[in-house]
Amino acid sequence: MTYIQAKIKLTLFAVLIAWGFTGTAQTVSDFEKDFKITLDSPITNPMASRLIMDHYNLLLWFYTSDTNARAYPLIEIRNEEIYQNNIAGLFANQGQSVNTLACLLAASTFDTSKISDVKKVLINSSYKDILAAKCLLVLGDKDLGPIVKCIIANNFSESVQYLTIDFLNVEQSLLEKFALDSLFSSNQEIQYLAVKAMAEIPPKPTNEVLLRQAVVKFDTVMKGWAIAALAKYNANNILPLIKDYLSNDQLQQVSWRALAASTSVEDMDYISQIASTKSEDPYFLDALLNSYNDVHLRNWLGIVKRGDLPKDYFINISGNTKLKEDKYFKDISEIISNSKNEMQAYALMRYFDDRKDQASLHFLNTCLTHSFEGIREQAEILLKK
Structure with missing residues (x-):
């Protein structure tokens, strides 16, 4: 189980406890039976919540840590009367949990015809309904705007971090279009997501040019994210762009990292020149240590051999596969x-x-x-x- 899967499982468990429910039947036939019983009387929020929690492996399958979980586990009921005759009413219901059930049903049956209905649920929540946004991604909606609005509406909080990860892993052509359209948005939150998206796209010369422009134009905090994306691109000839930031308290760490990721002669020579002297800048030392460049690693080892490390410099090589x-x-x-x-x-x-x-x-x-x-x-x- 990955760290993210474990966190999701814990989050889901917390929801189960908070709502006072435990999972029972998890088969499609049992779900249909319980769904029919639930619909025998006007459905309420508690009834919808009970159904969701009793069948979370089917309705919240995209959050399960079970490696055997099947995608779209309720797809077989999509054309059945019990679904077709009731899904519209669930979306039209005024109950929040009932609407959530509708979204989860649409996602679990892969009913793309209900994308517009799921969007309405998200809009009605002032874009704060994370499950509705997740369902849009599960349904393969190509409009990333509502997802972006949901992430921002939730203030980039821990509760929305998994949605952000999912957003950054959508189809690359969609992510690139969003990034290119939004990089120079007047909204800094959208700018931030655009830069993060740029970092997930395979490097292209045209995109690197835009990131360099962003470093020049953005304010100090946002510059750092653009420099981080350039570091991930292993952008060359980076020194002229970031030299002034190597002593900036807010930007020096990421600037050294970007410089150490470059393989251009001027950039490497600059680092080697500093490494030959006694540098006590921990960000510079960390950039060398965590570089995948053999020259920089040997420079770091040379500094250590000479005893030029600050006495309180903490060495961490636990995740450094290159140095090992x-x-x-x-x-x-x-x-x-x-x-x-x-x-x-x-x-x-x-x-x-x-x-x-x-x-x-x-x-x-x-x-x-x-x-x-x-x-x-x-x-x-x-x-x-």
Whole structure:
């Protein structure tokens, strides 16, 4: 289960508890039976909520962590009388939960003819109904405007983060059209989503030009997002664009990251020149460490070997797959053996977390007599794995 799936499951569980319901039958036939019973009398919000929660694996299938969950699990009832004779009434109902049930039914049956009805539900909620917006995405609506309005109406809160992720993973041609149409919007919230969308689109020279223009035109906060997108593009010849921001408190971190992502000669030479001196800028050091460029990683290792790191600089290589390659074994082993900073040497022991080769095992054995207690203890733990 991914982190996002786990969060969704917890969120759904919280909703179940808050509404006081637990799941029961989860088959299509049982749903039809319960749906018919529910419709035997005028449907109310509590009745609709009960039906949703009792059959959440069918109606909220897009949020389940079950890997065996079937997409559009109620599609087989789309042409049946129980659906055709009641779906319009559910949308016309004044009850919010009843409308939610209608949206979920349309999404679970993949009834694209109800897209306009789902949009009305979203509009009537002042664009705050996250489930209605999600249903539009599930139904493959090509109009991203309502989704954008929903994200903004919910103030980019945690409750809407999954919708934002889904939005950024829609069909790339749709995402690109939104980004190009909205990048220079007068609405900064739309600008932000447009830049995020640009970062998810495969790099194109024309899009890179627009992002460079955005860096020049945007205010300080928004500049950072545009620079981040350029970093993801591995844009070259970036130094002239971001040089003035390398000392800006709000922009220096992302600016160093963008510069380290470039492979153009001028950009790389600039970084190597700074790396040859004693730089204590943690953002510069992190940019080197997290780069996929071998030159920058070796520059970082050289700084560490010289003992030029600030004493309180925290090294984190837990997710750094590049630095964990075999070719850096010698450098990292030497640093751990000779380091005068226990905290930093200890952090580099993560390099050996999953290594079982003879050279690594031999080195770990030598660490059993290291002068730093933390190194000795970690070596012992790793050898016992």
